[in-house]
Amino acid sequence: NAGVTQTPKFQVLKTGQSMTLQCAQDMNHEYMSWYRQDPGMGLRLIHYSVGAGITDQGEVPNGYNVSRSTTEDFPLRLLSAAPSQTSVYFCASVPGGAEGEQFFGPGTRLTVL
Amino acid sequence: KQEVTQIPAALSVPEGENLVLNCSFTDSAIYNLQWFRQDPGKGLTSLLLIQSSQREQTSGRLNASLDKSSGRSTLYIAASQPGDSATYLCAVLASGSRLTFGEGTQLTVNP
Numbered sequence: 001n002a003g004v005t006q007t008p009k010f011q012v013l014k015t016g017q018s019m020t021l022q023c024a025q026d027m028n029h030e031y032m033s034w035y036r037q038d039p040g041m042g043l044r045l046i047h048y049s050v051g052a053g054i055t056d057q058g059e060v061p062n063g064y065n066v067s068r069s070t071t072e073d074f075p076l077r078l079l080s081a082a083p084s085q086t087s088v089y090f091c092a093s094v095p096g097g098a099e100g101e102q103f104f105g106p107g108t109r110l111t112v113l
Numbered sequence: 114k115q116e117v118t119q120i121p122a123a124l125s126v127p128e129g130e131n132l133v134l135n136c137s138f139t140d141s142a143i144y145n146l147q148w149f150r151q152d153p154g155k156g157l158t159s160l161l162l163i164q165s166s167q168r169e170q171t172s173g174r175l176n177a178s179l180d181k182s183s184g185r186s187t188l189y190i191a192a193s194q195p196g197d198s199a200t201y202l203c204a205v206l207a208s209g210s211r212l213t214f215g216e217g218t219q220l221t222v223n224p
Contacts, residue, residue, distance in 0.1 A: 004156075033212070035214075040216070041216070042117075042202075042214045042215060042216040042217065043157075043202070043204075043214040044214075045211055045212060045213075048211070058211060059211070090156055090157065092157075098144075098206060098211075098212070099144050099145055099164075099206060100162075101147070101159050101162050102147060102149075102157070102159055102204075102212065103159070104149075104156040104157040104158070104159075105156055106155060106156045107155070107156050
């Protein structure tokens with residue numbers, strides 16, 4: 001198994017541009033989530049999904065969209081990038097519900113100029 | 114709102130020392146608590162998961178305890194090694210399928 005994969009590893013955007021961060025897992029996990037990690041603020045939950053077709057907002061959802069059309073993929077869309085979205089983004093998946101062990105991807109480091 | 118605090122923020126110890134990392138949380142109504150390790154520029158690796166009904170979990174030189182009533186968890190690392198140098202994060206899962214993280218303890222083990 002490849003586990004949780006994220007692409008790209010690095011990305012630089014200009015303010016106002018849009019892009020999609022990709023996340024995929026091959027472990028057939030139902031629960032997937034997106035976090036951002038910022039110095040002094042720890043990891044914060046952006047959006048999560050308990051299964052295909054079901055998504056919900058986390059702690060900091062503004063400026064981000066998600067969809068879950070398949071069990072394997074959970075892309076995160078930045079609609080109009082802002083410098084405040086400069087961060088490291090992590091995707092995670094959990095077997096079964098959210099109560100299990102979290103498996104994290106390697107992260108995407110995003111800079112918005 | 115659940116808040117998770119980790120003390121100390123940074124810790125430097127000589128190789129071989131036993132050490133304790135602390136994690137506290139404000140809302141004791143949790144489903145589980147998880148300890149992670151993060152190496153610089155990398156993702157998080159799960160170390161130990163303690164369900165709310167459990168008091169401790171062990172894996173090799175690592176032992177994590179959970180006291181829900183007092184809102185505390187400790188991660189004990191025995192006989193520390195330079196390879197243990199990393200940032201250690203704790204996270205609690207409460208209602209709404211939301212995991213709340215602490216800011217981590219940056220550990221340096223000196224040869």
